[in-house]
Amino acid sequence: MNEHTNLSQFRQSVDRFVRERLPADLRQTVRQGQQSTREQLIRWHEVLAAQGWLVPHWPAEWGGRDWSVSQQMAFDEAMALGDAPELNSVTFDMIGPVLMRYGSPEQQRRFLPTIASGRQWWCQGYSEPNAGSDLASVVTRAEREGDVYVVNGSKIWTSYGQYADWIFALVRTRREGKPQEGISFLLIDMKSPGITVRPIVGVHGWVVFNEVFFDNVRVPVELRVGEENGGWTVAKSLLEFERLKLARIGENKRRMARAREVGLSRWREGRRVADWPWYRTRFADLHARLIALEANAERFVARQMAGEKIGPEVSMLKLRGSRLIQLWEELIVDALGSEAAPLSPDWLLNQPGATSQDALAGTASSRRFLARGYTIAGGSSEIQHNILAKQVLGL
C-alpha cells in the first residue's frame, strides 16, 4: 500500500469522500434503484478522476495509483455502502487493462488517458444471438479491404451500449480451421456510419441490454488489438482481470444494509419485520454466507498479495457472490410485502406518512430482476461450475 498504511483509516476517508462528494441526485437515483443516466455517471467519473480514485488499480504510468487488491476491495465496499453507483467495469476493468497488455503504443496513448479521465464509455461486443456462453461461435465478420476491416453482423446483450462511445468486439476474420483461431479483437467507434443500436427493455424496466447492428462498418486496421485471428487470446485474458472483485463483497454488503434497514423500519401485523422468525432466520443465513464469502475472498487476496498465481479456483467467488446478491434481493422484496409492488417510487413517496425510507421500496422489484444478471454475465454460473469441475476437481 503506497498511500495509506492503515486500511481502516483509508476506509473512513473513502466513506467521508462519498458522503461529501457523491452528487445528491445520483445518490437518490441509486438508493431508489432507478437507472442512472449517462450524464449523471460521467459527472461522477469526473469527480472520482479529480480525486485520483477513478482508476486507482491501474499502474501509475497510466494515471493509476498501483493500489493493492485489498485496498481496491476496501474502496469498492465503502463506495457500495455509500450508495455510489457500480462503476462500469467494461471500461475501467476490462478494456483499460487489455490495452495496457495487448494494445499498440498508439492505441494506448490514444485511449488510456481518455478512459482515465472518465469521459469515455466503452461497451463489450462479445455475445451474439447464437453465441452466448459459447463465444467461439461468433459469426459477425470483418473482411479486410486494404487498410480497413468491413464489419457486418450483430451483437446482443451489449450492456449500456446506448451510453457507449466505443465498443470492443470479437469478429470473425477467418472461417476455416478451429473457430477460436479465426477471431480478431477490434475497437470500433460507436459513431461510425453503419452502426445501429437497438435498446432492449428488461423485465426490470431498465435499459441495460442493447442489440448492436453492423452494416458495412469500416474500421481502420490500426484499431485491431493483437494479431489478426489472434483475438481469442485477448478475449480470454479479460477473464483474468479483477476476478477477485467478482466476489462482489461490497455489493452484497450494500444489499445486507438495505435488508436490515427494511426489516428494522417495517411492521407486519403489529410486529416489526425484524422480529418475525422467518425474517431473522433468513437474514442470519445470508449474513453467515456473506461472512464465509468474505473469509474465502480474503484467502485469495492474501495469495495474490503474496505474489502467488490465482488459479481457476477463484471461480468459486463469482459463483457464490453473484447468487448471494439474488438471495438478499429476494429477502428485501419479501420483507417489503405489498409495498414492493408499485412500479415507481414516486407513488409511495406521495402517500400520506411516507418517509424517505420508502424510496427503498419503490424499485425493489427492479433490483431483484437486475440481480438475475449477475449469474449470467461474465461467465454464467453453469460455466463457473464447469470450470471448477474440469480445472479444479479434474473431472
Add this chain to the structure above:
Amino acid sequence: MTMDIDTQQMLVDSARRWAEQACSKVERQAVSNHTVGCPPERWRALGELGWLGMALPEEDGGLDAGLPALCLLTEQLGRALLVEPFVASAILSSGLLAEVATGELRREWLPMLSTGERRVVWMAWEPDGGGALNAPSAIATAHSAGWQLQGEKGLMPGAGGADGLLVTARMPGDQNHVGLFLVDTQTPGASLHSTPLYDGRHGARLSLVQAQGRLLHEAPADAMAALLERVLIQGQVAHCAETLGCAQAAFEITLDYVRSRKQFGRALSDNQVIQHRLVDLYVEQQEARALCLAAAAEGTPERAAALGARVSEVARNTWGEAIQLHGAIGMTEEYVLGEYVRRLALAADLYGSAASHLDRLAHLSLDTTP
C-alpha cells in the same frame, strides 16, 4: 505464540502419519468398544505426541500453540475419524481449566493434562441441550466441608472416564452470581451416565446430588457467561475444523467413487449433473474452511455464529449428497463412507445446531446498533 508455517506443516504431516497407524478401522472399532470410548493408554499416547498440551500455556507444561495450529490438527483428526474426545477434552475443557485454575490446583492438574495422566471435561450443556451460560440450573450451597452441588448437566461427548468435571452452578444468596466448580468424578453424589453415541463416540450426562466441588471461579452471571463463551468459541471453532476434515474426506471418497463407477457405459462423473453437484459441495467446504481459519485467527462472536451455521449446513449437505451420489452402497454399514456419514450427521448438532447459531447471529446483527 503462533506456529510458523513450517512447524504447522510438520504438525499436519505427523498427525497424518500417526492416524494411518493408530486410526485404522480396527483401532477405531476397539476404541468405540471401550467402556467410555477413551482408553487411558491411548490418551496418554496423544500426550506423548505433544497434542494434549497444545491448548495449555507454556509455563504449565503446555505448548500454547494457538487455535489456528489446533485447527489444522483437529482437521486431520477429523479426516482420520479419531474416536477420542480430543476437542471436547484437550481443547475446550483443558482450555477452560487453564483460564480459571490457580495455585496448588493449577500446579496439580495442568501438567497432568498435558501428559494425559488426567483428563478433564467441561459439562457445558444443560439437560435440555442448551448452553445457559449465564443461568445454569444447578445450584451450589456452602457447607462446613466446602461447596455442595445439586443438579443435572446434559449429554456431553467424552465425559465418561474423565478424572475431573467442570460444572457451573448458581451461587447461594445472589441468583445472579455463578460459580465454576471442579468435581472429582469419584466424589460421592456425582454420577455420570454414559452411553455410546451413534457416531462411535461416547457421551455422558451428569447427576449431582450433594456432590462436593472445588470452587475455581465466581463471577456475576454476565461476566461468567462472557468468559465461558470465549472458551466455548475456541472449542466450537476446533470442532468445526474437525468436522470439515471429516467432510473433506467424505467428499474425496465420493469423488473417487463417481470416477470409477460406470453406468450406461461411462463413469458417473462424466455426467454434468454429477459434476455440478460435486462442485457445489467442494465450494461450500472450501468457503467454510476459509471461514474456520479466519475464526481461529480472530474468533469474534459473529464469525463463530456464522461458522457454526455454515459448518452445520456443510456437514449435512456432505453426508446427504455423499449417500445420494453413491447410491445404495452409501447407506451400508460395511462400506467406508458409513462412519463418515454418522460422524458428520452428529457433528452438525454438537456445539449448537444450525438453528441456534442462526438465532445468535440474527441477534447480533439485528438487535444491536452496528
